[in-house]
Amino acid sequence: MPDTALETRGLTKAFGGFRAVRGLDLKVRRHAIHALIGPNGAGKTTVFNLLTKVHVPTEGQILYEGADITREASAAIARRGLVRSFQISAIFPNLSVRDNVRVALQRRLGTQFQFWRSGRTLTVLDEEAMRLLAEVGLAEAADARAADLSYGRKRTLEIATTLALDPPFLLLDEPTQGMAIEDVDRIKRLIRRIARGRTILMVEHNMSVVADLCDTITVLQRGEILAEGPYAAVSTDPAVRAAYLGGGHA
Template sequence: MSHDVILEAKGLTKEFEGFTAVNNVDLRVRRGSIHALIGPNGAGKTTLFSLLTRFLSATRGTIRFNGQDITRAHPADIARRGLVRSFQISAVYPKLSVLENVRLGLQRRVGSSFEFWRRESSLHGLNARAHELIDAVGLSSFVGHTAEELPYGRKRALEIAATLALDPEMMLLDEPTAGMGHEDIFKIAELIKQVAANRTVLVVEHNLNVVAHLSDTITVLQRGAILAEGTYADVSNNPAVREAYMGTGHA
C-alpha cells in the first residue's frame, strides 16, 4: 500500500440473501484528497460506506487504513484510528446547546465521553477548542442555541463540528447536502472544502454541482460495481456514465 493511499479496499463484496449489494470493489483514496462516490439510486454507495467503516461486515475482500488491515476491526476502533463517518456517529443531541454538543465530541476524544455527571466547571478546559471549532463552521452566533433550534443547514454544520472534535484524519460524509436549499448547499460545500484542507474526505453526494466543485477524484458505482473513475471531466464525458444517469435527473 503506497504512502500516498490512506484507504484501500480490495475485492470488497457484500452479499445479502439473493442479492449482491457491493460486487468486487477495488477502491484507493489518496491522502489529502476529496474523493466522491456517485451513482444512481441503489448503486451501493451507502452500503460501501458501511463496509468501509465496519457498520456492515464484508462477505469477501479486505480494507486497509494507513497500511493497517481493518477488515475485521470494530467501528469504535476504526474511529479511534482516525477514520470517522460523519452524521451517523457524530454526537449531536437536540436538547444540548451547540457548545455542549461540540464539547461532548472533545470529551470523546480524551476518553470521557459519557461522564455526564461531571460538574460544568470541570469541562471549562475544553471550551477554547470548542469555540474554535464552532467558529470554524460559522456557528458562533448560535453557540447558546440548542441543536433542535437550529435550521437544517446549521444543524449539519454542527454535526461536522462535532465530528471535527474527534480530530479525524479522514472523514466519510454520507450525502451531506441532502434535503438542503440552494444557499445551505453552497455553505456546506464550502465548509467541506475548508475542513478538507488538513485531512482526507470521502463523500457520497447526489448533487453533481457539489461533486464538480469539491472533488479531486470521482468513483461511479452502478449495481454495486465500479463503472468509472477519474476527474469530473473524465466521468462526465464517459458514455457509460451518461447512460447510467439517463432518466435519473442527474445527467
C-alpha cells in the first residue's frame, strides 16, 4: 500500500483573474498529522474547499488512495472517507449532546433522510453515541442541550459528530480558533487521540498546537508552497519568518 493517502498535482483555483491556489503539489502521508499554515489569504481554506469539492479545480488533479477524485462530487468524497470539520461550529443547538451524535450516526441505519420516523428508532444508536462521547470527553454532558455547552465543548461535540462517520481521513479547519487556553489543551489531547489509525490534515493558526501535534507542516503563501517539513525546520526558515513577520497578505 502506498505511503501517501492524499496527493495534489498542479492543483490550481482561479477566481476570475485571481489565482487563489497556484500549481499546488501536496502529499499527505497516511496516518500522519499534517498542517497547512500561512498568513491570512495564503489559500489554506481554498485548498480545503478544493479537496472537499466546495470549489471545482481550475487545473490539476486530486488523488486519494491512488484514485483520481478531481471531478467527483462532495457526497462521493465523503463516502470515500474524507470528512471535514468546519471552522464554524455546525451542531443542532436545541438537541441534546447525545442526540447530535445519534443524528450523525443515522447514516449507518440508512435512515438519515426518513424524517417522519419516530425518534425512538434512534435508541439502537445510544451505545455507539455514548462510546463516541466518552472518546471525546463529553459523556457526562450527554443529556445537556448543545446550546448550553461552552464554545470549546461545542467544537468538541462537532468533532464527535464528524467521528460518527468513522472517517479514515479527517480535515480539521481551525479546530482551536477562539478557544480559551484550557480548551486548546483539551482539543490538542483529543486530536492526538483520534489520530491513531487516521490521517489528519488541519488548517491551524495556533503555532503551539502545530508544533505539538504535527508531523509535517506545509506553509502556503499566495497559493503556493513556501516551505515544507517538520516544525523545527519550517519555523526557522527565513522565508517563512519573513512571510509571517513582514505581512505577506495574498
